Amino acid sequence: MIEQASPASSPLVPRDAFPLLTARDIAYLDSAASAQKPKAVLDRMRQFYETSYANIHRAVYPLSEAATEAYESARARVARFLKAPSADSIVFTRNATEAVNLVAHAFGSRFKSGEHILVTTLEHHANIVPWQLLCDRQGLDLMPAPIDVNGDLALEAFDRLLERKPKLVAVTAASNALGTRTPIKEIIARAHRAGAAVLVDGAQAAPHFAIDVTDWDCDFLVFTGHKLYGPDGIGVLYGKPALLASMPPWQGGGDMIRTVSFAGTEYADPPQRFEAGTPPIGPAVGLAAAIDFIEAIGWDRIEAHDRALTRYALDRLAEIRGIRPVGTPRARIGIVSFTVDGVHPHDAGSLLGERGVCVRTGHHCAQPLMDHLGLPGTVRASFGVHNDTGDIDRLADALVAARQILAR
Numbered sequence: 254m255i256e257q258a259s260p261a262s263s264p265l266v267p268r269d270a271f272p273l274l275t276a277r278d279i280a281y282l283d284s285a286a287s288a289q290k291p292k293a294v295l296d297r298m299r300q301f302y303e304t305s306y307a308n309i310h311r312a313v314y315p316l317s318e319a320a321t322e323a324y325e326s327a328r329a330r331v332a333r334f335l336k337a338p339s340a341d342s343i344v345f346t347r348n349a350t351e352a353v354n355l356v357a358h359a360f361g362s363r364f365k366s367g368e369h370i371l372v373t374t375l376e377h378h379a380n381i382v383p384w385q386l387l388c389d390r391q392g393l394d395l396m397p398a399p400i401d402v403n404g405d406l407a408l409e410a411f412d413r414l415l416e417r418k419p420k421l422v423a424v425t426a427a428s429n430a431l432g433t434r435t436p437i438k439e440i441i442a443r444a445h446r447a448g449a450a451v452l453v454d455g456a457q458a459a460p461h462f463a464i465d466v467t468d469w470d471c472d473f474l475v476f477t478g479h480k481l482y483g484p485d486g487i488g489v490l491y492g493k494p495a496l497l498a499s500m501p502p503w504q505g506g507g508d509m510i511r512t513v514s515f516a517g518t519e520y521a522d523p524p525q526r527f528e529a530g531t532p533p534i535g536p537a538v539g540l541a542a543a544i545d546f547i548e549a550i551g552w553d554r555i556e557a558h559d560r561a562l563t564r565y566a567l568d569r570l571a572e573i574r575g576i577r578p579v580g581t582p583r584a585r586i587g588i589v590s591f592t593v594d595g596v597h598p599h600d601a602g603s604l605l606g607e608r609g610v611c612v613r614t615g616h617h618c619a620q621p622l623m624d625h626l627g628l629p630g631t632v633r634a635s636f637g638v639h640n641d642t643g644d645i646d647r648l649a650d651a652l653v654a655a656r657q658i659l660a661r
C-alpha cells in the first residue's frame with residue numbers, strides 16, 4: 254500500500270487507500286482541520302462493531318470482555334504511540350478540546366487567585382478559552398507569550414514572562430494556522446526551570462512528527478483522533494501518573510467510581526476517574542488502527558514529504574501575483590497559510606471550492622493570532638500523506654482562475 258518517499262510528485266500513500274478520495278475528484282488540502290479516513294481504519298471499526306461490540310467494563314459475558322479488551326488495547330497502543338510510561342497515563346476524551354478542559358478543571362482547581370497561566374499567541378482557541386474560563390472562575394491571570402515576525406515563538410519574551418512564575422504553561426507543539434513547529438523540548442525545560450507545569454497541545458503535531466512525552470518530559474499532552482486519520486469523537490489526554498493521581502474528577506457518573514453511596518462516593522483511580530459514562534469505544538478502536546496506519550509509513554518519510562510539499566507549494570504560490578504567504582517559521586509542519594491581495598479569504602475559499610480544491614479559510618480558531626497579524630484570516634492549505642504536487646498544481650491553477658474572475 255505504501256509507496257516511495259519524496260519527491261512529492263507521488264503521494265506517500267495512494268489516494269485509493271482513502272475511499273472518499275477515490276469517490277470524489279477533489280484536491281483535499283484540509284487535513285489540518287480533519288484528515289480523511291483510510292480504508293484500514295474504516296475496516297477495523299466496521300469489524301469491531303460487527304463482531305466485538307458491547308458496552309465495556311461492567312459486564313462479565315465474553316462479548317463485553319472482548320470489547321473491554323479492544324478498548325484497553327487501544328489505550329495501550331496510544332501509550333506506545335506517545336512513548337508514555339504506562340497505559341494508565343492515557344485518558345480517552347471526546348477530542349483535544351475536552352482534554353484541555355479536563356486539565357483546566359481538575360488540575361486547575363488547585364490554582365489560587367493572583368497566580369498566572371502562560372499561553373502563546375500561536376494557540377488554537379482550544380488552548381486559550383478553557384484557561385480564560387479557569388482564570389474567571391478562580392481569579393487567575395492569563396499571559397500570552399508573543400511571536401516574532403516570522404511566526405516563531407519569541408523565546409526571550411517567553412523567558413521574561415516565566416520570571417513571573419506561572420503555575421502552568423500551555424503551549425502548542427505545532428500551530429494550526431501558520432504551521433510553526435515550536436522548540437517544544439526547550440520550552441518545556443525552560444518552563445520547568447521556572448517551576449511551571451506544562452501542557453502540550455499535540456493536535457497538529459500528532460499527524461506530522463513523532464511525539465515522545467517521556468523525552469520531552471511534558472506534564473500533560475493532548476491530541477485528537479480525527480486529525481490523525483482516525484475517527485472523530487475521540488481525543489487523548491496524557492498526564493504524568495503522579496499528577497493524574499493527585500487530581501480530583503471533573504465529571505461524575507458511571508464508570509469513574511469505586512463505590513457510590515449517599516453517605517459518600519469513592520472515586521476510581523486514573524484513568525477511569527476521568528472517564529465518566531460510556532466512553533467512545535468504537536472510536537478508540539479506530540484510533541488504534543489510525544496509529545498503526547501512520548506508524549507503518551514512518552516519521553522520516555512523513556516529515557520529508559511535508560517538507561517537499563511545503564517547498565513546492567511556496568514556489569508555486571510565489572509565481573502568482575498577489576499571493577502573500579503568512580509566516581516564515583524556522584521549522585514547520587505541512588501547512589501553508591497565505592492571503593490573496595484584495596480578496597477576502599472566504600471568497601477565495603468558495604471560488605477554490607467550486608474547482609474541487611478544499612482549503613480552510615478564516616481565522617482557523619486562532620483569532621488572537623490573526624489580530625496580532627492584523628488579518629481577518631488566511632487561506633490555509635494543509636497536507637496529508639495522500640497529497641502530491643498535483644494537488645498543489647490544482648490549487649495554484651484554481652487561484653489563478655479565481656483571481657481572473659475577481660478581476661473582471
Ligand SMILES: Cc1ncc(COP(=O)(O)O)c(C=O)c1O
Pocket residue numbers: 285286348349350351377379380425427428429454456457477478479488618
Ligand atoms: C492546534 C489545535 N489544537 C486543538 C484543536 C482542537 O481539536 P478538537 O476540535 O478535535 O478538539 C485543533 C483543531 O483544529 C488544533 O488545530
